[in-house]
Amino acid sequence: MKTLYSTTDIEKRVLELADTITSDYRGKKPVFIGVLKGSFILLADLLRAVYTKGLTEVAVDFLTVSSYGLGTESNRKPTVTHDVTTDIAGKDLLIVEDIVDTGYTLQFVQQLLKERGPHSLKTLAFLDKIERREIEVPVEYIGFRLVGTPWVEGYGLDGGAFGRGRPEIVAKTP
Numbered sequence: 001m002k003t004l005y006s007t008t009d010i011e012k013r014v015l016e017l018a019d020t021i022t023s024d025y026r027g028k029k030p031v032f033i034g035v036l037k038g039s040f041i042l043l044a045d046l047l048r049a050v051y052t053k054g055l056t057e058v059a060v061d062f063l064t065v066s067s068y069g070l071g072t073e074s075n076r077k078p079t080v081t082h083d084v085t086t087d088i089a090g091k092d093l094l095i096v097e098d099i100v101d102t103g104y105t106l107q108f109v110q111q112l113l114k115e116r117g118p119h120s121l122k123t124l125a126f127l128d129k130i131e132r133r134e135i136e137v138p139v140e141y142i143g144f145r146l147v148g149t150p151w152v153e154g155y156g157l158d159g160g161a162f163g164r165g166r167p168e169i170v171a172k173t174p
Ligand code: IMP
Pocket: 035, 038, 067, 068, 074, 097, 098, 099, 100, 101, 102, 103, 104, 105, 106, 150, 151, 152, 153, 157, 158, 159
């Protein structure tokens, strides 16, 4: 198992993203929408990082989308198993996602939220499996672009239900 991003790499990148997001949302009161389950650790780190940098008025909500079950191949038909409870009409939304792979999950979430009339909608994906993309989706903020198409685990991402608590990000498959 190969470590792709150490805790130091992750911390540094989260702080960089937080810098950009804090300046992009200055004067606004955005809603960060975490896509569960994978994003919960990233969202917690990002939220505290932007707060420390001065973006203190951030609301948070979560959405659970399922498209994998326990396998590693997307069925390309995401469904919502838990929806947000915030009224998002007129709000500045930032979707916070752990990883973008085929693109189907993010396309689905963006479409769903857009229909509810937010003032703005942007997306952060911490990891990008660019070589696996099947449909184009706009992603304004990216943490790291993966080389190759490994199955990754750690920092919120699971390898068959477990491993989300692993502090660094490792490749489980080549
Ligand atoms: P997509 O719909 O194919 O873009 O898949 C995106 C979702 O699949 C992400 O939200 C993750 O939950 C999950 N996913 C994709 N690749 C990985 C991986 O390597 N490790 C863990 N989860 C992954």
